[in-house]
Amino acid sequence: MEYSQKKQRNTGLFAFFISGICSISAGVVVSILQETYGFAYGFTGTLLSMMSIGNLTAGFAAGMLMGRLGMRTTMVILTAGYSAGYLAMAVSGYPAVLALAFLGVGIAKGSTTNCCTILVGENSRDRTKGLNIMHGCYAMGALLCPFFISAALRQANRIPQIFLAVCGLFLWAAFWQVPAGKKGKHSKEQGRDWDFLKSRKFWLLTGLVFCQNAAETSVTGWLVTYFKGSGIITGSLSTYTVTVMWGATLVARALIAFVIPLKNPYSAMIKMSAFCTVFYIGLILAGSQTTAVALLFAFAFSMAGMNPTAVASAGKMTSVTSMGIMLPAASSGAILMPWIIGLVAERFGIATGMAVNILPCTVMLLLSVAVKRLTEMEPV
Numbered sequence: 001m002e003y004s005q006k007k008q009r010n011t012g013l014f015a016f017f018i019s020g021i022c023s024i025s026a027g028v029v030v031s032i033l034q035e036t037y038g039f040a041y042g043f044t045g046t047l048l049s050m051m052s053i054g055n056l057t058a059g060f061a062a063g064m065l066m067g068r069l070g071m072r073t074t075m076v077i078l079t080a081g082y083s084a085g086y087l088a089m090a091v092s093g094y095p096a097v098l099a100l101a102f103l104g105v106g107i108a109k110g111s112t113t114n115c116c117t118i119l120v121g122e123n124s125r126d127r128t129k130g131l132n133i134m135h136g137c138y139a140m141g142a143l144l145c146p147f148f149i150s151a152a153l154r155q156a157n158r159i160p161q162i163f164l165a166v167c168g169l170f171l172w173a174a175f176w177q178v179p180a181g182k183k184g185k186h187s188k189e190q191g192r193d194w195d196f197l198k199s200r201k202f203w204l205l206t207g208l209v210f211c212q213n214a215a216e217t218s219v220t221g222w223l224v225t226y227f228k229g230s231g232i233i234t235g236s237l238s239t240y241t242v243t244v245m246w247g248a249t250l251v252a253r254a255l256i257a258f259v260i261p262l263k264n265p266y267s268a269m270i271k272m273s274a275f276c277t278v279f280y281i282g283l284i285l286a287g288s289q290t291t292a293v294a295l296l297f298a299f300a301f302s303m304a305g306m307n308p309t310a311v312a313s314a315g316k317m318t319s320v321t322s323m324g325i326m327l328p329a330a331s332s333g334a335i336l337m338p339w340i341i342g343l344v345a346e347r348f349g350i351a352t353g354m355a356v357n358i359l360p361c362t363v364m365l366l367l368s369v370a371v372k373r374l375t376e377m378e379p380v
Contacts, residue, residue: 004179005123006123007177008119008122008123008177008178008179009119009120009123009124009130011119011174011175011177011178012115012116012117012118012119012120012123012134013116013120013133013134013137014137014174015112015115015116015119015171015174015175016112016113016116016120016134016135016137016138016141017137017138017140017141018141018167018168018170018171018174019082019108019109019112019113019116019138019141019171020137020138020139020140020141020142020143020145020246021141021142021144021145021148021164021167022082022086022105022108022109022141022164022167022168022171023051023105023109023142024141024142024145024220024242024246025145025148025149025160025164026048026051026102026105026221027048027220027221027222027223027224027242028145028146028149028160028224028242029086029089029149029160029161029164030044030047030048030102030221030225031224031225031228032153032157032160033047033089033093033098034225036093036157037093039095040346041225041342041345041346041350041353042342042343042345042346043095043342044225044342045222045338045339045340045341045342045343045345045346046099046339046342047098047099047102048102048217048221048222048338048339048342049335049336049338049339049342050099050100050102050103050106051102051103051105051106051109052106052217052331052332052334052335052338053103053106053335054081054102054103054104054105054106054107054108054109054110055106055107055109055110055113055328055331055334055335056106056110056328056331056332056335057106057107057110057328058078058106058107058108058109058110058111058114058328059110059111059113059114059324059327059328059331060324060328061078061107061111062074062075062078062110062111062114062115062324065077065078066115066118071115071118071119071175071178071179072175072176072178072179074111074115075111075112075115075175075178076172076175076176078107078108078110078111079108079111079112079168079171079172079175080104080108080168080172081103081104081105081106081107081108081168082104082105082108082109082164082165082167082168082171082172083165083166083168083169083172084101084104084165084168085100085101085102085103085104085105085108085165085168086101086105086161086162086164086165086168087161087162087165088100088101088104089101089161090158090161090162090165091158108168108171110327110328110331112171113327114323114324114327115175115178116134117131117134117323117327119178120133120134129257131308131311131312132253132256132257132308133257135253135307135308136250136253136254136257139246139249139250139253139304140246140250142220142242142245142246142249143243143246143247143249143250144243145242145246146242146243147243148160148163149163195317196314196317196322196325197325199317200374201313201314201317201371201374201375202314202317202322202326204367204370204371204374205310205311205313205314205326205371206325206326206329206330207330207363207367208269208306208310208364208367208368208371209306209307209310209311209326209327209330209333210329210330210332210333210360211333211360211361211363211364211367212303212306212307212310212330212333212360212364213307213330213331213333213334214333214334214336214337214357214360215276215280215303215337215357215360215361215364216303216334217333217334217337217338218337218338218341218354218357218360219245219280219299219300219357220242220245221338222338222341222342222345222350222353222354223241223242223245223296224241224242225350226350226351226353226354227241227292229350229351230350230351232286232287232288232289232292241292241293241296244293244296244297244300245296245297245299245300246300247297247300248296248297248298248299248300248301248304249300249301249303249304250304251301251304252300252301252302252304252305253304253305253308256304256305256308256309262305262309265309265312265313266313266368266371266372266375267372268305268309269306269309269310269313269368269371269372270365270368270369270372272302272303272305272306272309272368273306273361273364273365273367273368274365275298275302276299276302276303276306276361276364276365277358277361277362277364277365279295279298279299279302280299280357280358280361281358282295282298283295283296283299284351284354284355284357284358306364311323311326311327313371314326333360337356337357337360340353340356341353341354341356341357344356
């Protein structure tokens with residue numbers, strides 16, 4: 001591997017690590033904001049959905065801008081949302097300002113995901129392994145974020161947001177390492193290939209990632225609030241439940257990347273979906289702290305490989321263009337489900353709201369079966 005390729009790959013890995021800290025911390029920050037300003041569950045869900053809307057918007061914007069402005073210019077513009085968004089959360093409690101702040105954080109998250117997928121995927125000898133390592137870096141950042149947030153909270157309620165704004169500056173600076181003219185290998189050739197839009201398999205995989213995003217974002221976004229509201233886990237310990245989830249995710253992704261590579265990804269996705277559904281049902285029925293933590297670990301472990309496996313299963317359809325459609329479209333699941341949970345929780349309570357998240361887990365299982373059957377009938 002050439003030095004320039006290694007440098008670009010490492011830039012993608014580092015940026016995704018920082019993005020893991022900044023994006024997953026939003027679930028903890030929204031809980032801090034709710035306690036500080038007394039926001040209702042409905043508005044809290046709206047803030048999380050605004051972040052997901054930004055994530056969706058960035059996917060399309062990054063895909064269009066990279067071909068015209070180059071990767072570095074595009075990323076410098078779009079990733080400023082991490083720093084600006086968290087800084088706004090630190091200095092203002094106005095609902096409109098907070099909504100725009102979460103939108104900016106979402107734009108930074110989405111554009112970072114697209115850019116890092118290109119940087120790591122195109123500059124790794126083994127694309128599948130490289131992307132699993134990249135997602136592992138994200139999980140590592142997510143794993144560490146509660147420790148950083150808890151340490152910052154000892155100073156004042158605004159310090160976590162300021163810390164995250166500084167992290168956003170580091171990520172923003174990292175993209176200055178990308179060559180100015182970088183637009184993505186074979187971007188012109190891939191940009192003309194739209195045949196994947198006719199593929200049933202492509203849309204089933206997109207639906208899979210949609211449900212995965214919906215289920216995962218609902219848990220990461222609402223988990224701390226749910227545990228506090230239900231009384232299962234209280235105090236500062238509830239913040240560390242995010243660490244449990246991302247610790248399990250990191251372990252699972254490392255095993256897939258280095259120890260037990262998946263021989264049949266389609267069968268693996270069925271098993272992962274089934275375990276996700278069973279463990280999530282157990283999680284919302286758990287009545288004790290120990291049981292809840294154990295089931296959360298099991299749920300996250302089962303969910304960890306779904307996104308990279310589904311994306312990798314696109315096979316020959318994988319391109320800058322197809323990912324520019326799949327990832328943003330699938331991100332709409334992360335917009336819809338947290339918002340629905342907020343509305344249901346507002347009317348029927350947080351426990352009922354969290355129970356709604358069983359739906360995407362179940363649909364994910366059904367789609368996994370459909371993808372396997374389609375692949376057996378029409379091998380790609």
